[in-house]
Amino acid sequence: METAGKDDMPEDAERKGLGTPATRAGILEKLVSTGFLERKKSKKTVQLLPSHDAISLITVLPEQLQSPLLTAEWEYRLGEIERGELAPEDFMAEITAMLKELVGTYQVIKGSEYLFAPPREVVGKCPRCGGEIAEMQKGFFCQDKSCKFAIWKNNNWWAAKRKQPTKAIVAALLKDGRTHVTGLYSEKSGRTYDATVVLEDTGQYVNFKLEFDRQKGGGK
Numbered sequence: 001m002e003t004a005g006k007d008d009m010p011e012d013a014e015r016k017g018l019g020t021p022a023t024r025a026g027i028l029e030k031l032v033s034t035g036f037l038e039r040k041k042s043k044k045t046v047q048l049l050p051s052h053d054a055i056s057l058i059t060v061l062p063e064q065l066q067s068p069l070l071t072a073e074w075e076y077r078l079g080e081i082e083r084g085e086l087a088p089e090d091f092m093a094e095i096t097a098m099l100k101e102l103v104g105t106y107q108v109i110k111g112s113e114y115l116f117a118p119p120r121e122v123v124g125k126c127p128r129c130g131g132e133i134a135e136m137q138k139g140f141f142c143q144d145k146s147c148k149f150a151i152w153k154n155n156n157w158w159a160a161k162r163k164q165p166t167k168a169i170v171a172a173l174l175k176d177g178r179t180h181v182t183g184l185y186s187e188k189s190g191r192t193y194d195a196t197v198v199l200e201d202t203g204q205y206v207n208f209k210l211e212f213d214r215q216k217g218g219g220k
């Protein structure tokens with residue numbers, strides 16, 4: 001960040017300052033946790049790379065808001081407020097005016113709706129951390145990045161039964177820990193059967209277990 005926007009910034013903007021070394025780590029962490037930066041590890045080094053969403057955002061964001069000049073200007077103004085040289089109301093009034101102007105005149109870039117991933121559909125609560133489990137292309141994953149809870153769609157246990165955990169199945173498993181599933185394939189007999197699938201989370205692995213309904217007359 002020391003050199004952020006250096007090329008297109010006039011001398012005085014740099015003097016106005018863009019963040020401090022003390023706030024840098026926090027800003028980077030926030031960008032990682034909000035999904036705009038991705039850590040890429042290769043052997044001994046860790047690189048921080050802009051994510052797909054970050055690039056999309058820069059594509060649609062008005063030029064004015066992308067410029068480090070604006071941030072530098074705001075920081076300078078905040079300094080003025082600190083020293084009592086500028087009234088906070090005046091600062092806010094300027095920002096309000098700028099936003100009104102931008103919202104009123106900004107031309108939305110055509111096709112920009114395709115730049116962003118569709119919102120993830122939450123199917124239930126994570127049994128491990130209480131976070132949200134959302135359906136993604138390859139499975140159902142906890143949205144808390146530090147939690148590794150996952151139910152993969154190509155899970156071996158399910159694949160052997162020629163079934164894929166569907167959204168409805170996963171939702172029921174997360175809610176009740178079990179669900180009735182029909183048409184499970186038996187490799188032994190070559191036939192299909194119905195059973196109750198029970199979810200067992202070891203805290204490290206997500207396992208599934210079969211329970212067979214009691215014989216007729218034994219109740220549910």
Ligand SMILES: [Zn+2]
Pocket residue numbers: 126127128129130131132142143144147148149
């Ligand atoms: Zn979780």
